[in-house]
Amino acid sequence: MAEQDVTVGQLLLAEYQTVKDEQKARIGFRDNLLYVTLAVVAAVIAAAAQAEQPAMLLALPPVCLVLGWTYLVNDEKITAIGHYVRDELGPQLARLAAADGSFATFGWEAHHRSDTRRRSRKRIQAVIDLTAFCGVPLAALAVFWAAGDGGALLIALSVVEALAVTGLGTQTLLYARAPRAAS
Numbered sequence: 001m002a003e004q005d006v007t008v009g010q011l012l013l014a015e016y017q018t019v020k021d022e023q024k025a026r027i028g029f030r031d032n033l034l035y036v037t038l039a040v041v042a043a044v045i046a047a048a049a050q051a052e053q054p055a056m057l058l059a060l061p062p063v064c065l066v067l068g069w070t071y072l073v074n075d076e077k078i079t080a081i082g083h084y085v086r087d088e089l090g091p092q093l094a095r096l097a098a099a100d101g102s103f104a105t106f107g108w109e110a111h112h113r114s115d116t117r118r119r120s121r122k123r124i125q126a127v128i129d130l131t132a133f134c135g136v137p138l139a140a141l142a143v144f145w146a147a148g149d150g151g152a153l154l155i156a157l158s159v160v161e162a163l164a165v166t167g168l169g170t171q172t173l174l175y176a177r178a179p180r181a182a183s
Helices: 008-051 054-097 107-114 118-147 152-176
Strands: none
Touching: 008 054, 008 118, 054 107, 054 118, 054 152, 118 152
């Protein structure tokens, strides 16, 4: 059986395909997290309203925290994969493909980021993320507090939840404003 030689270029292209497949899977998963959050929020609000139990709203902050953190982590990995393809894999393949280094690879990875409305879309997405994962649970906590029928333990729990949701909001804003590597 003859050995088959594998080139560096083939390895880099295989790595590219692998990381792009991971990025695609993470994008689908991340985007579905918003729909899951909306469904859970609707279910909890409906159950709390039907049972006339504002304390049931205390379920929203932990659920939104877990879903929001998962969303944020996946979004960061999606971005990191894009940076890796642009800044590492692309230049390595370009060096292999052209001795003078003038060959550009994976042009879409940089091109789609040059849209003039990209910045406004990123801001709008940050507002949507903050609303879904932080605003809704904070509103639920406000309704719980306004109802005024929670015991000391539930009040303490709600304060901890408010602090945790505020922390997620801070991380969301920090990530949205994080400096990006040059394209």
